[in-house]
Amino acid sequence: MSSATSESVGRMIRDGRTARGWSQKRLADELGTVQSAVHRIETGQQNLSLSMINRLAEALEMPLIQTATQGDVNLRIEGPTTLSGEIDVRTSKNAAMALLCASLLNHGRTVLRGIARIEEVDRICEVLASIGVQLTWMGDGNDLEIVRPDVLTLDDMDERAARRTRSILMFLGPLLHEFPDFRLPYAGGCDLGARTVHPHLAALQRFGLTVEATEGAYHATVADQRPQERRITLIERGDTVTENALMAAAGIPGVTVIRNASGNYMVQDLCFFLQRLGIEVDGIGTTTLTIRGIEHISADVEYHISEDPIEAMSLLTAGIVTRSEITVRRCPIEFLEVEFAVLDEMGQKFVVSPEYPSLNGKTRLVDVTVIPSELRAPLDKIHPMPFPGLNIDNLPFFAVICATATGQSVIYDWVYDNRAIHLSKLSALGANIQLMDAHRLLIIGPTKWRGRDIDTPPALRPAVCVLLAAMAARGTTNLMDVYVINRGYEDLPHRLNALGANIKIFWGTPDSDD
Numbered sequence: 001m002s003s004a005t006s007e008s009v010g011r012m013i014r015d016g017r018t019a020r021g022w023s024q025k026r027l028a029d030e031l032g033t034v035q036s037a038v039h040r041i042e043t044g045q046q047n048l049s050l051s052m053i054n055r056l057a058e059a060l061e062m063p064l065i066q067t068a069t070q071g072d073v074n075l076r077i078e079g080p081t082t083l084s085g086e087i088d089v090r091t092s093k094n095a096a097m098a099l100l101c102a103s104l105l106n107h108g109r110t111v112l113r114g115i116a117r118i119e120e121v122d123r124i125c126e127v128l129a130s131i132g133v134q135l136t137w138m139g140d141g142n143d144l145e146i147v148r149p150d151v152l153t154l155d156d157m158d159e160r161a162a163r164r165t166r167s168i169l170m171f172l173g174p175l176l177h178e179f180p181d182f183r184l185p186y187a188g189g190c191d192l193g194a195r196t197v198h199p200h201l202a203a204l205q206r207f208g209l210t211v212e213a214t215e216g217a218y219h220a221t222v223a224d225q226r227p228q229e230r231r232i233t234l235i236e237r238g239d240t241v242t243e244n245a246l247m248a249a250a251g252i253p254g255v256t257v258i259r260n261a262s263g264n265y266m267v268q269d270l271c272f273f274l275q276r277l278g279i280e281v282d283g284i285g286t287t288t289l290t291i292r293g294i295e296h297i298s299a300d301v302e303y304h305i306s307e308d309p310i311e312a313m314s315l316l317t318a319g320i321v322t323r324s325e326i327t328v329r330r331c332p333i334e335f336l337e338v339e340f341a342v343l344d345e346m347g348q349k350f351v352v353s354p355e356y357p358s359l360n361g362k363t364r365l366v367d368v369t370v371i372p373s374e375l376r377a378p379l380d381k382i383h384p385m386p387f388p389g390l391n392i393d394n395l396p397f398f399a400v401i402c403a404t405a406t407g408q409s410v411i412y413d414w415v416y417d418n419r420a421i422h423l424s425k426l427s428a429l430g431a432n433i434q435l436m437d438a439h440r441l442l443i444i445g446p447t448k449w450r451g452r453d454i455d456t457p458p459a460l461r462p463a464v465c466v467l468l469a470a471m472a473a474r475g476t477t478n479l480m481d482v483y484v485i486n487r488g489y490e491d492l493p494h495r496l497n498a499l500g501a502n503i504k505i506f507w508g509t510p511d512s513d514d
Ligand SMILES: CC(=O)N[C@H]1[C@@H](OP(=O)(O)OP(=O)(O)OC[C@H]2O[C@@H](n3ccc(=O)[nH]c3=O)[C@H](O)[C@@H]2O)O[C@H](CO)[C@@H](O)[C@@H]1O
Pocket: 094, 095, 097, 166, 167, 194, 195, 196, 235, 236, 237, 238, 239, 240, 241, 266, 386, 392, 393, 415, 416
């Protein structure tokens, strides 16, 4: 017997609310959200994040809500499904992470607009709140007002939340301006094999930072004397390391030049945000960034985060693997050009709208309609490259697409030691996938997908790949423990259901038809 579904938990919440004589609006006010969100929660149509479950239980004084949703969140996917309609791409997890960390640089009021409500954002917000930052969700629940105190209370840091996200590393850049000596817990994130932090430490050394890895924590010390001008060549063109160096450069007077910088989407969003703070940043989108920093930043700023190219690719893949015609709106085209070129070569037909700007006024967007097509395997291996290459996080989606195509494809993930391994889980759903070595997959398609119970791979993008393949699979797939998906995607099951998918959320064991 499964213990709960989103519908049964929704009914419990509705009963608890009406027993108190509260309207949906009153509960929404208590939760800091809007009435339509409460309506969706009560009808089982909204993902319940860990923090929302706690807030509901507290507001309604109903610990039963926590009991019913104890344990892992799971998905039951019935297939095969054909999708139709239109869906909007939400803003990106990775830019939100950078901007939440960068808000520490600002002693004024920061408002970040359009943040996706995902577990990863909740974890960083928990960390920020624990060190004294005042956070207020506004509008329809996706805008966040951030006001930091004069002095952060680092000793009170919520370590449990910090350890669940890799983004905690991005506290190094902002914090080195205010503490001569501090500790941060080791960074978490997806299980993708060893992910070095050395490039971060090498770059930040130029700002006087030395880091010693002690038991379970980074112990950072900052030298008194810091050079007036800095010329830094990153030893890797990594996204987070570029962001860390940018944040360090923003808070220190003088010029910093960063070479071999990443021009990727989250880095661009951070640069645009820093410009709003009054920092001069030149070379955005290129591999050389020049930053003129400011000693004390205090500005009243608003910034709208841009759309996520990885979510765009995920949604396009949903259409492709289910052989459906869907329109994915608000795709940031600059970060999908190579992906589209590869798809085109594989025979995928799509219609692309004229460009229009994102709400940040900078990022170029298009609406893309995927048309069911006869796909063939690409002639060459598919491999990622730093921007403007095929995005490292979009590579896993090509494994699902190649499994849909006729012929033999090779996917080469040189970046991560462990991610290709997680994709071999697609074979449980019927794909003919062989792991040639830790980095290369041989895929022979087309695949007759079939449903199966699967433990979700501990890596975000491979996990979503399994979910998408399950939508194309005949029969039932129970995908167990999808926290990793909720880390990066806002309410994906219901948004896919709105296109015609059949995905249910449940807690507990799968063997009932509740
Ligand atoms: C919070 C956040 O923003 N996370 C993203 C960020 O992580 P993150 O910034 O950690 O990833 P990096 O861009 O640094 O690099 C990813 C991996 O590639 C390796 N590497 C990278 C560049 C290079 O020139 N040589 C090289 O070997 C790194 O060692 C690392 O193992 O970027 C990754 C790549 O887009 C994404 O998967 C993550 O979602």
